[in-house]
Structure formats: C-alpha cells, structure tokens
Amino acid sequence: AAGVIQSPRHLIKEKRETATLKCYPIPRHDTVYWYQQGPGQDPQFLISFYEKMQSDKGSIPDRFSAQQFSDYHSELNMSSLELGDSALYFCASSFRDFNNEQFFGPGTRLTVL
Amino acid sequence: AQKVTQAQTEISVVEKEDVTLDCVYETRDTTYYLFWYKQPPSGELVFLIRRNSFDEQNEISGRYSWNFQKSTSSFNFTITASQVVDSAVYFCALSGAAGNKLTFGGGTRVLVKP
Numbered sequence: 001a002a003g004v005i006q007s008p009r010h011l012i013k014e015k016r017e018t019a020t021l022k023c024y025p026i027p028r029h030d031t032v033y034w035y036q037q038g039p040g041q042d043p044q045f046l047i048s049f050y051e052k053m054q055s056d057k058g059s060i061p062d063r064f065s066a067q068q069f070s071d072y073h074s075e076l077n078m079s080s081l082e083l084g085d086s087a088l089y090f091c092a093s094s095f096r097d098f099n100n101e102q103f104f105g106p107g108t109r110l111t112v113l
Numbered sequence: 114a115q116k117v118t119q120a121q122t123e124i125s126v127v128e129k130e131d132v133t134l135d136c137v138y139e140t141r142d143t144t145y146y147l148f149w150y151k152q153p154p155s156g157e158l159v160f161l162i163r164r165n166s167f168d169e170q171n172e173i174s175g176r177y178s179w180n181f182q183k184s185t186s187s188f189n190f191t192i193t194a195s196q197v198v199d200s201a202v203y204f205c206a207l208s209g210a211a212g213n214k215l216t217f218g219g220g221t222r223v224l225v226k227p
Contacts, residue, residue, distance in 0.1 A: 033214060042204060042217035043158070056214050088156055094213070102215065104150075104158040 004105035021076040025093030032074040035090040117218035125224045136205030147188045148206040
C-alpha cells in the first residue's frame with residue numbers, strides 16, 4: 001500500500017539559509033500534519049491543513065510557513081535557519097474522519113551547520 | 114490543554130522479560146483518542162495501537178497488550194516476552210475531537226538485552 005512520502009530524506013544547510021521540505025500524502029487523504037522532533041525530544045505539532053486550508057497551528061516559528069496544494073501535497077518552507085532548527089521533521093496524513101488515524105512519513109532529517 | 118506524561122525515561126530488560134510502559138494523560142475533551150507509537154533507531158514512527166475514550170476494553174494483539182483506565186487517566190502498554198528488536202523509544206500520544214493533532218509524551222526508551 002502507498003505510504004506518505006517525504007523528500008528529501010536528509011538535508012544539510014548553513015545558518016541563515018532556507019529549506020523546503022515536501023510531503024506527499026497517501027492517495028485520497030485530505031489532511032496533512034507537520035511535526036518537529038528535536039534530538040532526544042518528542043514530536044511537537046507545527047501545523048496542519050485540511051482541504052488546502054490551514055486547520056490548526058502549533059508552535060511553529062514565524063520563520064516557517066507551509067501550504068497544501070491542489071494535489072494535496074504539502075511543503076514546509078523554513079527561512080533564516082538556526083542551529084536549533086536541526087531536527088527530524090515528520091509529515092503525517094489522514095482522511096478527516098472521526099477515527100483520526102494519522103499515517104506518518106519516514107521523516108526528513110534537517111541538519112543546520 | 115492536553116498533556117501526556119511518561120514518567121519512565123528508560124527501561125532496560127533482558128530478552129523474554131515483560132515490559133510495561135506507563136502513560137498518564139490530561140484532557141478536557143470528552144471524546145479523545147490514545148495511541149502508542151514505536152520509534153526504532155532508524156527514526157521512523159511506527160503506529161502500534163489506538164483506543165478511543167469510549168472503549169475501555171483491554172485487548173491483546175500478539176505480544177502487545179494495553180490497559181486503558183479512564184478513572185485514573187492511564188493508558189499503559191505491555192510488551193510480553195520482549196525481544197531485542199523491541200529496543201526503541203515508545204511514545205504515548207493523545208488527540209482530541211477538535212483538530213486531531215497529536216500531543217506526545219516524552220517517550221520511554223526500552224533497551225532489550227540478549
């Protein structure tokens with residue numbers, strides 16, 4: 001069965017650079033979630049989209065922005081990168097029903113030097 | 114606000130021992146979902162189990178079992194006859210009826226020694 005695809009899987013950037021992370025949800029899933037997991041920490045919710053509209057927002061820095069496109073894929077744009085942005089970024093998708101089963105992608109490991 | 118607490122930061126066992134992971138949650142929602150995820154050293158998040166707030170029936174699935182007690186807001190998870198491949202970080206998570214975002218606990222690292 002198709003799973004959530006994230007690209008790239010690994011990304012190395014310098015401070016103050018920008019990065020774009022992409023997420024391709026499972027076909028027919030209409031909701032995408034982004035989570036950030038710092039080293040040794042639990043995943044923290046950043047933002048979610050339902051039918052291309054932002055549905056919820058967590059502790060996402062103002063330097064970050066995200067959107068969901070007409071084909072339901074999503075991109076997380078990160079600017080003015082800081083060392084503290086080094087983390088594993090997960091995307092999850094779901095079909096917005098009451099069972100709330102989120103399927104996670106393999107994650108993108110971002111390293112900021 | 115929702116909160117999930119996993120008091121155990123690390124558990125070390127010898128293979129074939131049982132491991133029980135504790136999870137306590139806080140939420141004001143009357144309808145909510147509880148989850149357990151496994152994160153092996155490779156980093157991906159693997160879904161293990163999900164329970165909704167209306168179903169306190171405890172079940173066993175293979176070597177996994179869970180104990181959901183609404184009265185104490187606990188959702189404990191047990192691995193029976195642990196194996197080396199069970200070594201991972203285990204996260205308990207909670208989602209409410211609104212928004213569906215997951216709130217994770219701090220995780221419990223399980224080390225199963227041969």
